[in-house]
Amino acid sequence: MSFNNPTRRGLLKTGAAASAALTLPTYLRADGHSGFTNAPQGSTVTLGFNVPQSGPYADEGADELRAYELAVEHLNGGGDGGLMNTFSSKALKGNGILGKKVEYVTGDTQTKSDAARASAKSMIEKDGAVMITGGSSSGVAVAVQALCQEAGVIFMAGLTHSNDTTGKDKRANGFRHFFNSYMSGAALAPVLANAYGTDRKAYHLTADYNWGYTTEEAVRSSTEAMGWETVNAVKTPLTQTDFSAYIAPVLQSGADTLVLNHYGGNMVNSLTNAVQFGLRDKQVNGKDFQIVVPLYSRLMAKGAGANVKGIFGSTNWHWSLTDEGSKAFVKSFGEKYGFPPSQAAHTCYVQALLYADAVERAGSFNPCAVVEALEGFEFDGMGNGKTLYRAEDHQCFKDVLVVKGKENPTSEFDLLEIVEITPVEQVTYAPDHPQFAGGSLGTCNPGA
């Protein structure tokens, strides 16, 4: 068949092929030849910020969203550039990502797995988000990570501390910058042994869900390795508000240390109750009674007020750090919003920049190219010192902060003081460590 010599049969064939092409779904059409889900069209790219906007973690979610808005501003060349100035990779130029202006949509996780999956799905399918990020709970992170893997988009986890996010539930399309339960245990144990001695009897109260279990396991194994004994570990319902029934028997057990594997409202209430019971004024086994909160969050510590004074815990990042990256971030965030950023805001901001940088370096939004660019990526200048995105489990390895509730705070933000910056070597573990066993990354999924 040639155009010089049209035939009836030829015309029919061409017509049929053309109409078949027109009826194909968008992502199989010739103009969508990118071969991956939600390839950005035109001059913009859409990111999906999935944070708790309602429910008990709404304040933390609001801080995450502030951080993302700041990151978008910086990526598009606005503001003072924030961490882009101190970031060791210089791929980002302040002209969006790969020259495309960054736009965003937001979803409300409500800190419920099903709601978080629904909002992520809607952002991917309706709004064309090429990457989903955010969240304030491990349950949500694991659920959304699995969804993103199926949908063929990248998931940059927000605040999620359970070992399982990069342990048994890890996925090739998912990445976590935040630290985890194992790292908290490994960083805390030596500091606790130093402050309270190696002959301690610990009593654990553990929130009855995935994060609680992995945190209890991590803190138990690291403190027991230092010589501590665990006299009891009791699971408390996630919906519990009054912990008096769980705290009252602690002194009877002969324990001299209480470990509260609680987060959010649970932590605020259990710590407040423990202090009310006067545990910290007691002497047991000839030692002062002590309380430990493995995962601290400044936003949450605020709810416990003066009760946090002198209590040890760990955190991913704190605004009082004095490295150039932290200072730059506190400055841009503080000048824009009038108060210092939380650790949730920090990890979310960094995740957004890390994704953008990986796309720039890869030269493509294709999730598989982004995965390749992030795996084994070493960087610095983001507020946590030298950091590695480990290829085997997509977990960031960096220094961990051990903090203590401040005795004489000068403002409502000045609640925690840094006791020690635990070097990354001390919190690094083998990819097949028993606390992370099971599950595999699988292969990256570019989707369509």
Add this chain to the structure above:
Amino acid sequence: MDAILLQILNGLDKGSAYALIALGLTLIFGTLGVVNFAHGALFMIGAFCAVTFSKMLSFSHVVIDETQKDFLGNPLKVDVPYLYDWFGQATGDAIIDWAVPLSIIFTIPVMIAIGFIMERGLIKHFYKRPHADQILVTFGLAIVLQEVIKYFYGANPIPTPAPAAFAGSFDFGALLGFDPNTIIYPYWRLVYFAFAAVIIGAVFAFLQFTTFGMVVRAGMADRETVGLLGINIDKRFTIMFGIAAAVAGLAGVMYAPINSPNYHMGMDFLVLSFVVVVVGGMGSLPGAVLAGFLLGVLESFASMAVVLEFIPGINQIIIYLVAIIILLTRPRGLMGRAGVMED
């Protein structure tokens, strides 16, 4: 033995809160015949009255302290409460320290007003509607109130400490001849229990020994006859709604130091309080109080490590389990009258 005594003590203060909320619920149900799902929200608003009053007491002006720096390296802005200027720092601190007990004076009129507005503005339009409609509208109202509080105060809990004089705990063990530290109980929770006992006593005395109370009780028994005697029973019932709201509010104010108030604390108590009302017997005031304490103590027992080892998870279902057993064996509740809610 000491462990059992400890859990009984523990159950008492939780029971006090259940009993106070259930008492208000029963008052409203008994007088107006309305199942008020917004009652938990009234408890929450009570707690936020304590928060608001503390904030009002520590209302401050900014003084720039050149010697200290804020997080951006600028001179630190220090908030100085006006109370310091008026009474000196020591007296000012003492007043702020006693904010929670003082806020009772502020809470009572506020809660009565809220109760009044709620009843006149919304709930009275639902008296003749089925219970299902009443439940839906009051539940909706509870969500609205909750979101309003969240809008103004945020989602995080707000620490509202008790006066320093009540910090720490009392060693009952030493008093009763057990080893020291075996039975300890925070002072503030003892205060809460005593406070609840006083409020419950006052409500009963009011209903039992005043003419107003007598009319209200007569109205609860037979509304029509009281109306035929020329008494405006509706007006009295509206006042009872205000009183019920004040009881829930006072329960909330004094609870604020036990758990930092947050916007959904009302919902946490609401469902349990309904179970308390049902177990106690719909419309029975002594039943509500008895069931409140009973379930509080049972819940504490179920949270004991020894019990949990035998029956894991019992702490989460004990109250509902008791409710099922009571409803199967004695559907009218522990002290309920025959005929209530059975038509």
